[in-house]
Amino acid sequence: MSVATAISDRRKTVLNAIDPDKDVDGFHPVNVGRLSIGEESLLPCTPHGSVHLIKHALGDNLSGKNAVVIGRSNIVGKPMAALLLAESCTVTIVHSRTQNIEEICRQADIVVAAVGRPEMVNADWIKEGACVIDVGINRIERDGKNKLVGDVDFASASEKAAHITPVPGGVGPMTIAMLLLNTLTAFKRLENLN
Numbered sequence: 681m682s683v684a685t686a687i688s689d690r691r692k693t694v695l696n697a698i699d700p701d702k703d704v705d706g707f708h709p710v711n712v713g714r715l716s717i718g719e720e721s722l723l724p725c726t727p728h729g730s731v732h733l734i735k736h737a738l739g740d741n742l743s744g745k746n747a748v749v750i751g752r753s754n755i756v757g758k759p760m761a762a763l764l765l766a767e768s769c770t771v772t773i774v775h776s777r778t779q780n781i782e783e784i785c786r787q788a789d790i791v792v793a794a795v796g797r798p799e800m801v802n803a804d805w806i807k808e809g810a811c812v813i814d815v816g817i818n819r820i821e822r823d824g825k826n827k828l829v830g831d832v833d834f835a836s837a838s839e840k841a842a843h844i845t846p847v848p849g850g851v852g853p854m855t856i857a858m859l860l861l862n863t864l865t866a867f868k869r870l871e872n873l874n
C-alpha cells in the first residue's frame with residue numbers, strides 16, 4: 681500500500697468515526713451529501729465564511745452572478761461551489777488542468793481563490809468591479825522576512841476589484857467564526873433548543 685493510500689484510508693476512518701450531528705467542520709460524508717442535495721447540514725467553515733463575506737459585499741441576493749472557484753479540494757473548492765450554486769450563482773470550478781484559466785476568471789463577478797500558490801491571481805485575471813475572496817494562506821520569505829500572503833496579488837488585484845479580502849485578516853477569522861457558529865448550532869439541535 682502506498683503512503684498516500686494509507687493516509688487517505690486513515691482520514692476516512694477518522695472522518696467516519698465522527699457523529700455527523702457533531703461534525704462542526706462539516707467534513708463528514710453525511711454532511712457533504714446533505715449540502716449537495718440542499719438539506720440542512722453543518723456547513724464547512726471556510727466556504728460558509730466566504731459566502732458571508734460575499735453577501736456582506738454584494739447583498740443577500742447572489743442569484744445570476746457569475747462565480748469562478750479556483751481549486752477543487754473537498755474542504756474548500758467543492759463545498760464553495762455547492763454553496764454558490766445554492767445561492768443560484770452560475771458556478772465554474774477551475775483547477776490545475778484547466779485551460780485559459782485567466783480568461784475564465786475575467787468573466788467572473790465573484791472569484792474565490794483556494795489554490796495554495798502565493799499571489800497567483802493578479803489584476804489581469806480580474807473583471808473591473810468583481811468581488812474577490814482570497815482563501816489561500818501561503819508563507820513566503822520577502823525582504824529577508826517571513827510573510828503570509830494569499831493566492832491573490834492583493835496590491836494589483838485591488839485596483840480592479842470592488843471588493844477584496846486581505847490575507848491575513850480576511851477569510852481566516854471568518855473560518856473561526858463559522859466553527860463557533862457550527863458548534864453552537866450542533867449543540868442547540870442536539871438539545872432541541874431554538
Ligand SMILES: NC(=O)c1ccc[n+]([C@@H]2O[C@H](COP(=O)([O-])OP(=O)(O)OC[C@H]3O[C@@H](n4cnc5c(N)ncnc54)[C@H](OP(=O)(O)O)[C@@H]3O)[C@@H](O)[C@H]2O)c1
Pocket residue numbers: 726750751752753754755756757774775776777781794795796797815816817818851852855
Ligand atoms: N483561510 C482559511 O481558513 C483556509 C482554510 C482552508 C484552506 N486554506 C488555504 O487555502 C488554500 C487551498 O487549500 P486546499 O485545502 O483547498 O488546497 P488543496 O487541497 O491543495 O487544493 C488546491 C487546489 O488548487 C488547484 N491548483 C493547484 N495549482 C493550480 C494552478 N496552477 N492553477 C489552478 N488551480 C491549481 C488544485 O488543482 P488539482 O485538483 O487539479 O490538483 C487543487 O484543486 C491553501 O493555501 C490553504 O492553506 C485557508
